[in-house]
Amino acid sequence: MSEPSNATDPAIATGHSRRGFLRDSALVAGAVMAPGLLAACASGDDEAGGPAQVSEVRIGLVLPMTGAAAAYGKSAYEAIKMVLDDVNANGGIDNLGGAELVPVLKDSQTDAQTAASQTQQLVGGDVLAILGSIQSDATAVASPIANRAKVPWICTSDGARKIVSRGFRYVFQPAAYTTGAADAAVEWLDFIGDKTGVRAERIMVMTEDAAVAVELANALEAQAKNRGFTVVDRVTYPAREPKASRTLVRRAKAENIDVVVQHAYTPANAIAVRRVFQEVGYEPLGVVTATGGHSSASYGKELGDLADNTINTSYFVPDVAAKIPRAKELNDMYKTRTGADLDHVSGTNLTAAAVVVDALQRTRSASRDALRDALEQTDLQVGDGYWIIPEGCEFDERNHNTRQVYLVSQWQDGVQRVIYPEQYATAGPNWPVRK
Template sequence: MTMDSQGKRITRRRFLAGSAAAAAGGALRPRPGHAQPKEVLLAAVVALTGPNAAWGQRTWNGFQLACDLVNEQGGVKAAGGAKLRYVVADTESKPEVAGSQTEKVIQRGAAAITGTNQSAATIVATQIAEREGVPFVCATDVDPLITSRGFKYTFRTSPVVESYARDLLGHIRELGEKAGKPPRKLAILSENSIVGQSSVEGAQKVAKELGYEVVDASTYDAAKTQNFAAYITRYRSGGVEVLIGHNKPNDAILITRTMKELNFNPLAYGGILGGHVSTEYVNALGKDADHVLATTSWSADADIKGLKELAAKYRERFKEPLDSTAAGGFTALAVLWDALERAGGADRKKLRDAIAATSLRTGDRMYMQLRGARFLPSGENSLAGGIVYTIRDKEWLTVAPREYAKTQAVYPRPRWGA
């Protein structure tokens, strides 16, 4: 559970109330109007340090590369070729720091912001952006609270966490039925962040609808938990057939290693976003990551216009493969670039209205997430959808839905050592 300094549990409701109060301080001084700029300042408020740093760094990588590619193509043509200037602000993986950093980039004149790779931090950052009338595009954070507060300047391109849980559990159920061995007993193990708690709630709801028996639904303190043997031993003795969760990369690695050490062999094992879609996970585990299932809104094997070229440029610059988190950086910039061209410049109100009227297909202007973008009044993406993939030889291969599938998942998952 998430706890405050007095030892009280921080629920999603308590967090929202507290962050609203924190963001309700004096408004920033308005900036005077000025002539059409020769450049447009965009900001990424992301975690570069702390437990969410791996995700934040890759979103920042994708975002800055995308900006550079726009500039190489002549900048924002509707604004007289204005170049994109980008800055990054480190949240340190702390919601309160995300709030102060958001204020700072707004004071510097950012026309729009993306971030933060941590739902709790995004909840705070978007409250400040809303107060100041600055568009905020979120491509990777999935807690439903982000777009459920009636904000006009917050937009999310990805599905919410419950949707990802539905994709994963639905596909596992389908695999089991085809194999004549449908899974029944389910355990959910997630870290105790705001989105981790939401993943447990959403997965429990979906599991009930799909006919699973939820044997255990637990959250753990990601800052303190270094040993998962007690959980895995309980799941093995309780006959758990499916284990899923939302975990940070190091936690996902430790859980998988513990499963192998204790010879726990569920029919299926997978991640709801989180560490299972990270480069750290596949690099650390090698073959032990094979046949793990995971959900995201992008995959390297998807047939996306321009993907191969972008992936090559990304690898050349950052010396690692493009992953779903970095793809989120490209996606956020695609929305902003498209809106800047239609708004004719960096006026924040006009830019906000242009974002609200977005109609992008996957591949347009480097938009990498699947199915494209068209925003509802809430800021939610009406076209958002996830995929399920399996890991083989350090590669993510799409297995569902059928229109994107490149291979079939192995079910039951092979036993350790098989």
């Protein structure tokens, strides 16, 4: 995997749909460019009403290139950069006179306050928009800075509700809510219980102690109870000490829990907790995980056969390419570039870039306000442009994507296979895991 260099690298220049309301409104054309917005000079719309002529459009990226989430940041960068490079190789942004897309990378260092300070630097410069930051807690702190400066912020894989619950006009969330992972996990447990007659009656909800994990645990507990499951325990362990989950796994074994519904943010934590299950000698009917590190390629690579049968909910699984031709094309492109498949994080970062590219292709002015207006009008179907995640993208009045759904997958023979929803399934589930 190629890594971004520092600023000396010339490739890195240091509810309800709104569309129903806006459908008949034209985008603001020829908006006045803010002073210093672009390093390149734009001529504005020509006298015949043509597009603005811009040599380049600079896009800020706030990603964790170092720290605990560095693996996510690097794969995200590669996915975004791949989209920008492909656009440039095919003539740039036609609607802006063939403008080249230039990433301006800032390292959040897997730290919310650092993400905020890096965002402050970007909004004071010449970026047209910012993509970031993989971590919901960091985005919750950094995105208000972009909003105050009227710079569009496009979330990458950040799905916390609090990000868009504040009514910010310049903050957009293409990813499904994190709590949707809980909904999908419990919905699948209900579905598979009815289909096979093997129902998980007793559930333990086990997550890390981070804020987004607590939000997820709340949703898991509520959804499980709503669907008639008995939540015997809801427990947490320190995210910095995943092996501390040993006591909780022992408790699950002693209480004969049917299913542990788990969340671990990083691949390292997901791997560590799965090994704890092995050490304790506990195999429930199934381990169902709600997004996070279990969907990463390293989970399967590091654990080998031990990864098999883990069930996970995530935004994107490479296996879905069998059902979506455009996903196969872009996954092959990414694999040629990095040696790895797209996954939950890189796939959603790719589609965040897809949203920006689509909006730029529809705006007629290289201004932040014009881009925001175009983002509000987003209407992407699966396979449009670079969008490859079911079921597309359309923003509601909070600028949250109302279309995206979670996929449920299972590790089988070292590969993640989509097992739900049925229209995207490429394999049947191995259920129950404990025979």
